[in-house]
Amino acid sequence: MDEAQLNEVINAFFGPDQVWSSYKIDNGHIHQTWHVEVHSLHRGFAIQQFNESVFTQPELVMGNILEVVAWLAVRDYPMRLPVPRTLPDGHTLFRDSAQQLWRAFPWFAHDYTTTTLTDPDEAFAGAQAFGRLLRTLDGLPSTRLQAVLPHFHDLSHRISQLAKAITEADEQRLQLAKPWLERVKPYFDLANQLAKTHLPLRICHNDAKPANLLWDRHGRVVAVIDFDTIMPNPVWCDFGDMVRSFVSPVAEDETDFELVGVEIEIFQALTAGFFEATGGWLTLPEIQSLADGALGIVLEQAVRFLTDFLEADRYYPIEYETHNLMRAANQITLLEALSDRRQDLLRIIRRSAAHTLL
Helix, strand or coil, X not given: CCHHHXXXXXXXXXXXXXXXXXXXECCCCCCEEEEEEEHHHCEEEEEEXXXXXXXXXXXXXXXXXXXXXXXXXXXXXXXXXXXXXXXXXXXXXXXXXXXXXXXXXXXXXXXXXXXCCCCHHHHXXXXXXXHHHHHHCCCCCHHHCXXXXXXXXXXXXXXXXXXXXXXXXXHHHHXXXXXXXXXXXXXXXXXXXXXXXXXXXXXXXCCCCXXXXXXXXXXXXXXXXXXXXXXXXXXXXXXXXXXXXXXXXXXXXXXXXXXXCXXXXXXXXXXXXXXXXXXXXXXXXXXXXXXXXXXXXXXXXXXXXXXXXXXXXCCCCCCCCCHHHHHHHHHHHHHHHHHHCHHHHHHHHHHHHHHHHC
């Protein structure tokens, strides 16, 4: 993408002949993002090239975001809102002369972002932020939101996709994946267990990870961002996403698997922060689902990485040939570690839930 193309986008959203400066933001699997300072407006924006191969109905994505921010804007929600920038015609998406799709959001001043958490206070604050979002969205009719990614947290569907990928995979890739396939298969029954819970659907973020939180220098969350996947789902989906991305001390593509594990103090803080925001609102069956839900989300991500590896890396960007396989191995290692500590997780969840009811 050259400067002329970005200039076309900026002219569309902010008017012609703007003076601006930009740099690319390198994190994120899906969209390409630039931080742009529009000098005449004295503020910055996040400009994103929208990935239509992942989100095939962009208008539905933006419609969901508008529904959610409109709901939060008139309620007691203390964080900044990623309100999409509108074009002069009122739309939120712009297609440039190269047929690429773009959108813009306000850039929120913050001191840092992170992909891993090492401090229990951060884990508490992050989980509290995601829990507060979940709680504040209670009451927004789920019928007003569209399923922009059908089967997104449907574990049985993900396992079926993996089974199909196994039958069609290149033999060399299949042989590389086999040891990890054997290690992950014993956990597939989690899909049936979670499907039997019959929990209420909550409007979940569905990508509740540290990278979607903006922090100030005092360790406070300034904003929860990336509302692309906001859809109705059981509450364990967001709790599980947090466990998956908070409790291991290393990133999801760390290849020294001895470093992958469960930081129990982080889990305790995460759980306390989550119940601080949602305690007294969740039902008993929802609370009872959280530990297995956490295992289920880690299993799901392992299955997705394995599937993508066997399908020759169609979905996740890679930096080397076995990158997705290493990501899958990392998540399987974390799944095993969580499974070994399952009784500890249950005790911590029950204690935190009881504490919020006192």
